[in-house]
C-alpha cells in the first residue's frame with residue numbers, strides 16, 4: 001500500500017531528447033511519492049508533460065498550446081539548454097507552468113512537482129502527508145576576529161565542494177552586515193536585490209532562490225551580503241534566519257560567510273547550522289576570542305558544542321603557540337589546519353578567482369579539499385547520487 005492510497009498517482013510523460021536530462025527527470029519522478037512515469041505510448045491523457053524544446057520551437061509551442069487547450073495534458077514543464085529571450089518568453093506564453101534551464105537544478109524541478117501535488121490535494125480536498133524534501137547541510141564559517149581568513153575559507157570551501165561533487169547544489173551566502181566580499185572574491189556582478197527578497201519572504205521557495213541567486217558555476221550559487229550601506233535598509237536577524245532556513249531546504253549545501261559575530265541574536269541566525277567552522281589563527285588574541293565565543297555558545301545552548309569545528313588558518317608548524325596549547329586554552333579540539341600561503345590567497349583575491357584556479361596543487365587547496373570531503377563523509381557516508389548537472 002502506498003502512502004497516497006486514497007489518491008491516484010499523478011502521471012508524468014517525459015519527452016526529453018537529451019539522455020542525461022531525461023535520466024535525471026526519471027530519477028526525480030521516481031523519488032517523489034504520488035507520481036508515476038507514464039511509459040505507455042498509447043495513453044490518451046497525461047497529468048504532467050515535461051518537454052524539451054527542440055529544433056523547431058515555434059511549432060512545438062503551438063503543439064503545447066493545443067495539448068493544454070484540448071485537455072490532453074493538464075500541466076506542461078518545458079526545458080532547454082537555451083535561455084535566450086526568443087525562447088524563454090514564447091515558452092512561458094504557451095501556458096507552460098515552468099521552464100527549467102539546463103543544467104537542471106534538482107531542487108527547482110523537485111519543488112515544481114511538489115507544487116503540482118499540493119494543488120492536486122487542494123483541488124480534491126484531500127488531506128495527505130506532505131511530500132517531504134530533505135534539507136541540505138549548512139556550514140557557517142565564523143571568524144574568531146576580523147581578517148583571520150573567514151571569507152577565504154568560506155568561498156574556497158564552497159568551490160572545493162562544487163568541484164569535488166558536481167552533483168551537489170551549493171549556496172554560498174554572504175552574511176557580513178557591513179561589507180560583504182564574496183562577490184569580489186569570485187569576480188561576480190551583484191544584481192541580487194535584497195529588498196526584493198525581503199518583500200517576497202513569504203514565497204521564498206527553491207525555484208525563486210535558484211533564479212534570484214547569482215550563478216558562479218554550474219551548481220554553485222551566491223547570495224551577496226545584505227549591505228546596509230548600499231541598500232540603505234537593515235535586514236533583521238529574523239529575516240536572515242528565515243532566508244537561511246529556506247536556502248537550507250533548497251540546496252544540498254549552504255556555506256555561510258558569517259564574518260565575525262558576537263551577540264546572542266547573531267548566534268540565533270546560525271543556530272540551525274549543522275557545522276560551525278570557527279576560523280582562528282594561532283595568535284593569543286584570536287585564541288582568547290575563540291574561548292569567549294565557545295563560552296557564549298555553550299551558555300546559549302542553541303548550538304551543540306560538537307557541531308563547532310575549530311579550524312586553524314594560516315597554520316605554520318613552527319608557530320609559537322602549538323595546536324596542543326590551543327586545545328588546552330580553549331578546552332576544545334582543533335578540527336583541522338589550513339597552511340599559511342599569503343601569496344596565493346592574495347593572488348586569488350586580487351584576480352577574483354578561487355584558489356584552485358591559481359594554485360591547484362598547493363597544500364592549501366589540498367587541505368581545503370580534505371575539509372570539503374570530511375564534511376561530505378561526515379554527513380553522507382554511503383549514498384552518492386547520480387549527477388544532476390551536465
Ligand SMILES: Nc1ncnc2c1ncn2[C@@H]1O[C@H](COP(=O)(O)OP(=O)(O)OP(=O)(O)O)[C@@H](O)[C@H]1O
Nearest residue numbers: 146147148149150151152314339340341342345346
Ligand atoms: N591560509 C592563508 N594563508 C595566508 N594568508 C591568508 C590565508 N587565508 C587568508 N589569508 C589572507 O588574510 C587576509 C584576509 O583574508 P579574508 O578577507 O579572507 O579574511 P576575513 O576574515 O574574511 O576578513 P574580514 O574580517 O575583513 O572579512 C587576506 O589578505 C588573505 O590573503
Ligand SMILES: [Mg+2]
Nearest residue numbers: 150151181259
Ligand atoms: Mg571577510
